Amino acid sequence: MYDTIIIGGGMSGLAAGIRLALFDQRVCILERHYTIGGLNSFYRMGGRDYDVGLHAMTNFSRKGTKRGPLAKLIRQLRFKWEDFPLAEQIGSSIRFPGIQLDFGNDIELLQDEIAREFPGSIDGFQRLCASLLDYDDLDGDDSRFTRSARAVLDELIPDPLLREMLLCPLMWYGNAREDDMDFGQFCIMFRACYLEGFARPFKGVRLILKNLVRKFRGLGGELKLRSGVARIHVDNGHAVGVVLDDGTEIAGKRILSSAGTVETLRLCDDITEVDVARAGRLSFIESISILDTQPQQIGFDRTIVFYNDSETFHWRMPEDSLCDARTGVICSPNNYRYTAGDGVLPDGVIRITTLANHDRWCGLPDPKYRAEKVAQYEAAVHSAVRFMPDFRRHTIDTDIFTPKTIRRFTWHDNGAVYGAPDKQLDGTTHLDNLFLCGTDQGFVGIVGAILSGISMANRHCLATDG
Amino acid sequence: MSPAEIRDEIIDILGDIAPDENLDELVDEVSFRDQLELDSMDFLDIVMELRKRHRVQIPEEDYGNLASMQSTVTYLEPKMRDIVKA
Ligand SMILES: Cc1cc2nc3c(=O)[nH]c(=O)nc-3n(C[C@H](O)[C@H](O)[C@H](O)COP(=O)(O)OP(=O)(O)OC[C@H]3O[C@@H](n4cnc5c(N)ncnc54)[C@H](O)[C@@H]3O)c2cc1C
Numbered sequence: 001m002y003d004t005i006i007i008g009g010g011m012s013g014l015a016a017g018i019r020l021a022l023f024d025q026r027v028c029i030l031e032r033h034y035t036i037g038g039l040n041s042f043y044r045m046g047g048r049d050y051d052v053g054l055h056a057m058t059n060f061s062r063k064g065t066k067r068g069p070l071a072k073l074i075r076q077l078r079f080k081w082e083d084f085p086l087a088e089q090i091g092s093s094i095r096f097p098g099i100q101l102d103f104g105n106d107i108e109l110l111q112d113e114i115a116r117e118f119p120g121s122i123d124g125f126q127r128l129c130a131s132l133l134d135y136d137d138l139d140g141d142d143s144r145f146t147r148s149a150r151a152v153l154d155e156l157i158p159d160p161l162l163r164e165m166l167l168c169p170l171m172w173y174g175n176a177r178e179d180d181m182d183f184g185q186f187c188i189m190f191r192a193c194y195l196e197g198f199a200r201p202f203k204g205v206r207l208i209l210k211n212l213v214r215k216f217r218g219l220g221g222e223l224k225l226r227s228g229v230a231r232i233h234v235d236n237g238h239a240v241g242v243v244l245d246d247g248t249e250i251a252g253k254r255i256l257s258s259a260g261t262v263e264t265l266r267l268c269d270d271i272t273e274v275d276v277a278r279a280g281r282l283s284f285i286e287s288i289s290i291l292d293t294q295p296q297q298i299g300f301d302r303t304i305v306f307y308n309d310s311e312t313f314h315w316r317m318p319e320d321s322l323c324d325a326r327t328g329v330i331c332s333p334n335n336y337r338y339t340a341g342d343g344v345l346p347d348g349v350i351r352i353t354t355l356a357n358h359d360r361w362c363g364l365p366d367p368k369y370r371a372e373k374v375a376q377y378e379a380a381v382h383s384a385v386r387f388m389p390d391f392r393r394h395t396i397d398t399d400i401f402t403p404k405t406i407r408r409f410t411w412h413d414n415g416a417v418y419g420a421p422d423k424q425l426d427g428t429t430h431l432d433n434l435f436l437c438g439t440d441q442g443f444v445g446i447v448g449a450i451l452s453g454i455s456m457a458n459r460h461c462l463a464t465d466g
Numbered sequence: 467m468s469p470a471e472i473r474d475e476i477i478d479i480l481g482d483i484a485p486d487e488n489l490d491e492l493v494d495e496v497s498f499r500d501q502l503e504l505d506s507m508d509f510l511d512i513v514m515e516l517r518k519r520h521r522v523q524i525p526e527e528d529y530g531n532l533a534s535m536q537s538t539v540t541y542l543e544p545k546m547r548d549i550v551k552a
Pocket of ligand 1: 007008009010011030031032033036037038039040052055058227228229230258259263284286353406409410411412417437438439440444445446447449
């Protein structure tokens, strides 16, 4: 009998597992895939290492900082700052037709850019910075959390183009809702991206995952791969254990699931139908280009570029097409300030993310699916090079993954990267000992998911375990 | 444990939770929150470490007693009096 069974070996499940193992719980993480990492795993192909997700770790803070999400997770998981050697970004940019705003890990740069390009809005921007909710204020009961971010921006920022430009990166890096954003989520992402900033470990997401899994196992936690949960056994409003895909039964006092809200409810014995409309539907394709040169050699020194090709930013799943490349994210993992000891990454890499329609991708018959991968890769690059130097003749290898890939390896409905638009911030479900963590609980992104795992483990599995 | 030993134990726990802090200069009468920027997650850790190391149970309604070193030691003294220091 386990004290806690955790469903999912992604960032949130691993972090929750560490917290519980740290205080001597018998804890087991069950992961359906043959490897850990979930939405942010890694793979090897054609002799090269690839990360699934990692463009940037948000929420950067410098070693020794006492406040903020990164400091909190290092403390809570008993890591040292040295365990996460992070290289800061060189600098990022928001690019719309004829205008760009640069930003970095110091908010002053963005303030200067706004003062130059939008002098009529700089006071409003300063007021916005001063009125952001603090992380500690962010609980679901706070009515300010669910306000429309667009409505708040309308009040503070007179220039409509600036409103669109500010929203673009924040929606791209963490908004599960189409068109608008909850103000609470806006504040989280504003802090994460503009006030704290971007960084990356030289070795990519592998380093983070290896640290998490080593710590978890070192504390006596059990991790079972290829162990998908097929059902959650329910008896009298109480979860009593799980049944794996191969029929194995495992008993537990409580269950913490990172599979997603509707995905988890669907597993429960006592539920026959779930409300699939609650699942998120924003998914992406990721087009990865390997270059024969470093991006800086062809004049591209930005870490991340968030682009949009008109004055209005459309944050919607494309209804009538496979992809929507009008807006996208361009990332070069080469463009971080690595130390001399790190050296340089072996290849030049450009990653481009664009919006995609899960159902359309999954409906394609196989030869067509493969042909569309090539065609949509080209469309994404074609769109992106309007906002960066044209790198196409330097491309020596490519890979692309689609919502179908994301679905296949994470089992999230619709391949939704940021989960459901309505979060379950307190992590509770209809059962008194089944809880949610990760994407659908609230925080998203690497740091967000880790914090979600920590806080749900603390609240539901430790504080109450007498 | 004597009050002095309990204090040492708390210092040891704080050293685990917040390894970057200089605990030599801790003022017993001033709240942990003000000196060390501990938040509610860190307070839970003090409770959990005491439970793990000494089987001392602290109910949630008593967490307020852990505000400063002085109040913590006063609160724990009757609970830890019979524990023999390892
Ligand atoms: C293309 C892409 C780019 C991204 N870029 C960034 C970035 O640059 N920076 C950043 O911070 N974040 C990024 N993210 C987001 C980040 O990866 C996620 O927010 C985070 O990893 C979510 O972690 P999680 O634990 O909540 O969920 P998941 O990673 O989805 O973990 C859930 C796990 O549960 C498993 N599972 C599901 N169902 C079952 C079942 N029934 N039984 C057993 N196991 C099950 C899944 O296999 C999965 O491993 C990106 C994501 C993608 C897809």
